[in-house]
Amino acid sequence: MRSVSKHFGPTVANDAVDFAASWGEVHALIGENGAGKSTLMSILAGLYRPDAGTLGVAGEPVRFRSPRDAIRHGVGMVYQHFMLVEPFTVAENVLLGARDRGVVLDTRSVEADLSRLGERYGLAVDPRAPVWHLGVGERQRVEVLRLLLLGARILVFDEPTAVLTPQEARSLIATLRALAAEGFCVVFISHKLDEVLAVADRITVMRRGRVAATTTPAETDRRALARMMVGRELAAFVEHPAEEPHETVPAGNVALRVRGLRARGDNGLEALAGVDLEVRAGETLGIAGVAGNGQRELAETIVGLRPTAGGSVHIGGRDLTDKGCSAVARTGVAHIPEDRLATGLVGSLDVSENAILRDYRRPPLARGPFLVGRAVAAFTDRLIHGHDVKTPSRWAKVRTLSGGNQQKLLLARELAGDPAVIVAVHPTRGVDIGATEAIHGSLRAQRCRGAATLLIGEDLDELLALCDRIAVLYEGRVVGELPARGADLERLGLLMAGIQEATASGATAADRPPVVLRG
Ligand SMILES: Nc1ncnc2c1ncn2[C@@H]1O[C@H](COP(=O)(O)OP(=O)(O)O)[C@@H](O)[C@H]1O
Ligand SMILES: [Mg+2]
Secondary structure, three states: OEEEEEEOOOEEEEEEEEEOOOOOEEEEEOOOOOHHHHHHHHHHHOOOOEEEEEEEOEEEEEEOOOOOHHOOOOEEEOOOOOOOOOEEEHHHHHHHHHOOOOOOOOOOHHHHHHHHHHHHOOOOOOOOOHHHHHHHHHHHHHHHHHOOOOOOOEEEOOHHHHHHHHHHHHHHHHHHHHHHOOOOEEEEEEEOOOHHHHHEEEEEEEEEEEEEEOOOOHHHHHHHHHHHHHHHOOOOOOOOHOOOOOOOOOOOOOOEEEEEEEEEEEOOOOEEEEEEEEEEEOOOEEEEEEOOHHHHHHHHHHHOOOOEEEEEEEEEOEEEEOOHHHHHHHHEEEEOOOOOHHOOOOOOOHHHHHOOOOOOOOOOOEEEEEEEEHHHHHHHHHHHHHOOOOOOOOEEHHOOHHHHHHHHHHHHHHOOOOOOOEEEOOOOOOOHHHHHHHHHHHHHHHHHOOOEEEEOOOHHHHHHHHOOOOEEEEOOOEEEEEOOOOOOHHHHHHHHOOOOOOOEEEOOOOOOOOOOOOO
């Protein structure tokens, strides 16, 4: 790719980017959120057209008008969100793509090819299984197999391990290496530095739409990569987050108690199937699990945004089951929701209006029905300075702030009243490294102050670094719990896959139709 540029409205996603990857290599593409990685690779895969610049494959200049065009030239991409038809079987999904491309294949030969390729590259799936039966890791394998069968020789993976358990991630990484060993060109987008250092032959770092550096694992390390990603030295960069010493705080009384909690998801199906948990003052309980196993519903029922279908929620000894979110907030519960601009903040309101959303009815911010301007300004300034929120002024619309600064403002507001209980869902998702450090600092400080925190996360490193205990949610149940310090990653991964007891003869997954491996 030469001098490739792409903008979306005023946003320059790619700014004259040069990028080259070779046959037979795993080429990692790293950078902070918003650096332009997905855009660049979507251009390579024919999803977007560049505003400027040229592409070449195997020395030939190419111009792709669609993903189909790209696949014809051997370029395929595994996106972060899969594009499979759920009621169809694996083989049918593959056939669908092939027909699109004008290739006529019969089911039986596709099934045979899938088994053969699956075996060869460690991508085992049952070709006859309907896709809705499959877990996330298996669906991802189907996507890869589909591209291989369509003849892709250049394979792009967009943050493929983000959705996987540690075991699945390890297996995928072995697949990437196997593909490279057979001469494929593999581009691996990630922001997990350890993973990149372990698997990549070369690493290209993007920063704000440009290429900041291209290097190799031998020439660099985590710290240097992080510096290239953010463009400055990180004062408190944690070399190995999981090993960071954990300040011991004596745990106090039970602040949050959840018993037999049941709830339905947005689709009306049971999302929580009887959850029990307890968090004490000064303690952080992490909730791990593959996305979609009830995490969102758990947080929402606790904070009173979603009705329960059974069970109870006690906060500080008071029964707050189905009492509504205002009552829960008044009891001293802070909520850092998953979607900060839909639930947490109001993008069209300014910084100070968002800052007072929780407390605007009460003194000192209000006197009778009136807001006290000076008090509002002082309160807002305290939040902005206390949490280093970078904003042009108190009157800037919140939607114009970066994701990291929005999140810092949200945390500042929610933590301002020294809450007894904090429910935080993916608090650092989509924010830059600097803001992530600041948010971790705030949560640690709250723990030391004595807050009971329920931290729902998808990044195991983050959970291990911040939590005292980790409970794993699987299909709406807590399937196991372990201490975070010195946690057994193997067991954690098995629990995330729904496997509670690993036996010598192999493990059994709970409530999932068995996957038959053929070939
Ligand atoms: N379809 C789109 N419409 C508008 N803006 C977009 C779109 N896709 C990406 N962007 C913007 O382009 C920039 C680069 O995004 P992206 O390529 O997704 O980064 P990365 O994958 O490195 O996180 C970001 O500022 C993002 O908000
Ligand atoms: Mg991306």
